Amino acid sequence: MSADSKRIAVLATNGFEQSELMEPRAKLKEAGFTVEVIAPQAGEIRGWKEKDWGDAVPVDRELSQVRAEDYDALVLPGGVINPDNLRREPEAVDFVRAFDRAGKPLAAICHGPWMLAEAGAAKGREVTSWPSLRTDLENAGARWKDAEVVTDGHLITSRNPGDIPAFTRAVIEALA
DSSP states (O other), X not given: OOGGGOEEEEEOOTTEEHHHHHHHHHHHHHTTOEEEEEESSSSEEEEEETTEEEEEEEOSEEGGGOOGGGOSEEEEOOOSHHHXXXXXXXXXXXXXXXXXXXXXXXXXXXXXXXXXXXXXXXXTOEEOOOGGGHHHHHHTTOEEOOSSEEEETTEEEEOSGGGHHHHHHHHHHHHO
């Protein structure tokens, strides 16, 4: 299967860290993948850029209209607001859990690994994240490591926007 026939879902809502959605999405599209932004609501979602609201991004498909079977990988951008809201959406948690159970590449950056903890996908796995999530992830049964990118089976995690190049490369490699 070539890159242009593989589909990647990016699950996000308002308050996603702008660089953590925009940059990987652009690089993954550049690599030939079809990338769709999935959100609990239709229309558009707005990013968070440094200390204020950032740009809006069109939602390609509503969460209620998709299944993990429709995609080859899932990317979870961070931002504090985004995963904190998504982890309270049972449908979003189930979507993440379905990727984990299927063993499909599941990539989360910065605060995105909160969704891995909520979905039970962090248990027994080595992960990284924004440093303040360390205790949450360890309490969820993960082994936390301070590294640019940590790959454990189909799980890919990174710490912050500075890690985006390595994070994106790891997603591309997982789909090769």
